[in-house]
Amino acid sequence: MLLACRADFEEIRRTLQGCIAERESEFLSLGEQLQRISGGAMQLTQDTQQLITATADDVLDTAVVELSEQLETTRTLCASSDSSNSALLQSIQTTVHTLLGLIASYSRITKTLQMLGVSTRIESARLGSDGKGFTTLADDVEKLARKIVEYSGNIKTHGEQLELISAEAAGKLFAMHAAQEESESTLFASVNQSLEQLQEQTGVSRRVSGELTSVMEDITGRVGSVVSSMQFHDIVRQQVEHVEETLDDVLKLEQKHGEDVQLFSLAEIGMLQSRQLNNARTSFYEAVEQLKGDLRATGELVVHVASVASSGAAGNAVQHSTPPIETIAHGISEISSFITEFSVQGEHISTAIAAVVDTITQMSAFLEDIEDVGTEIGLIAMNASIRAAHTGEKGRALGVLAGAIQHLSLDAGEQTTGIAKALSDVGDMAEQLNKLAADYFTADKAQHMTDALEALLVRLEDAAGSTETLLHHVVSEAETLSGNIDENVRSITIHDDVCAILDAAEQALVHTASAARSAITTTERLTMPDDLQAIASRYTMEKERDVHRTAMRGSGQGVAGEIDLFGSEDDSLDALAEAFEDEFGDNIELF
């Protein structure tokens, strides 16, 4: 029986030899696959981070806000340009109307003056030498009448012209204002609505990006867990090699002891090593299953990435029949055309207003003439009074005429003052119009505005476009990676073969140990010799020591105080270990 047991031990040792070490290439291949999967996940992380940067970091938001502000500036500038001019043009029209009314009154005065001049000349001729002074008066009156006719004619001509061109300018302004109102209600409103939709889209993308960040962190954790599992090839290889070495050393040393002691030792060692093999097999199986589970979970997380990114991209496509960015681009193109047209109309209106201002400037020149007339009327009135006083009874009729001339002169004076004021008011309005014209919506301003709008649109299209492209890229990457992972997981079967070998060896050891124990003839209590105990307890790993302790207590052998398997010989190392346990974990010490 002893020989049979020894032969069994030898056979088991040969079976175990290299059963894990020989499969290192499979583990290395698995390691390479893990690196490719990790690389893929890393790339997915980088692309996802880029997506987060494109959406959550306000690139799209900033472009949207700037575009909204630029559109509002455009709309306000268009609105304010015409309202001030409209008010002024209306005032000019009203004042010109008043002026023309005054000119009409002036012409009536002129006619009366002319008649009085003729009457004075007739009466003066009747008086002969006594009426000589009145001839001069008649001449002055006729000359004045001619001046008034000339000046009022000029003012009337220019006033009527001004009435026409200011009406024309006001009409153009009104038409432009109407067109601008219509554009505001359609174009600007449409673009602003699309901007809001785009901002909603940004919100969706930001939510998607946030979810993706969390998922990528989970993937990193899973890859880390796979790295831990991969090390069990080496750990379990060492455990199995320790069993092999123990069996080998036992076979070399045993022969110097008695047969029962040898059988007892073989039984004890066989049972102990079967427990070690059981532990190794379980560790290996669990490590590989954990590895597969982590890879599977990584694949599921990657699928989740694709699903989340897909819902972000598809959701935006489904929500709007035309992508908001396309509507915005179309709207901005129309607004740019509108601004250009608006500036052309503005140029026409500027030209019309310039004509108004020019006419008013010409009319302002007549102000001095009118003021001279007023002065002259006063002199004639005084002259008429003096001559009437000199005439006495003979020239009573001339006195009446002089009085009438004086009275008319005063009327003309009042009209002249009114006309002068109207001309002055119109002159002031011309000055205001000039100032407004300087700030008017010129072609240069329009070009600057459309350039700014189009530059913003390009930024908006770039930001939105890159977001959409990135989303689709992330989806495609994730789908490819999850497929690779799935294939790799299905191909991992290394633990099936290895565990089968370890299990068979374990069962063989149990059988041999049992057979050896049954073959013991003595009834005395036996113990393992020291040299065999030393071999049996030659471990490196805490797990091996745990198994040994559990097995020895169960068998009643105990540790017997000669072998210190546990605890530290240096308390300071324990203290250091505690200090660093929280920072790195209980398997790490820094000296």
Place this chain on the structure above:
Amino acid sequence: MSKTIMTVDDSASVRQMVAFTLRNAGYEVIEAVDGKDALTKLKGNVHMIITDLNMPQMNGIELIRNVRSQAAYKFIPIVMLTTESQASKKQEGKSAGATGWIVKPFKPEQLIGVVKKVLR
């Protein structure tokens, strides 16, 4: 410029995982199969060594003593990465000049945390 770390282990699969972890964190990696191989590759800028304990030809303790005897590498961090967890072995490593001790299996974040701490 990235730092260079040497990983010494007779297990190719362990070297693979250590190198993978370190390269992902931006470090350059030199691999050696045992202590003797490590000494032949110990040239130029090597900023840290991570070594197994039980290896053929030259084990980890002996490697540490040899490295510490070279002036250029007298003070570089050397961390053991091993299945061995017995206190007496740790003391032996510490006495030979080891900077720290990691019991396998390691988690990537643990290894990188230790590397960053000792390379400060």
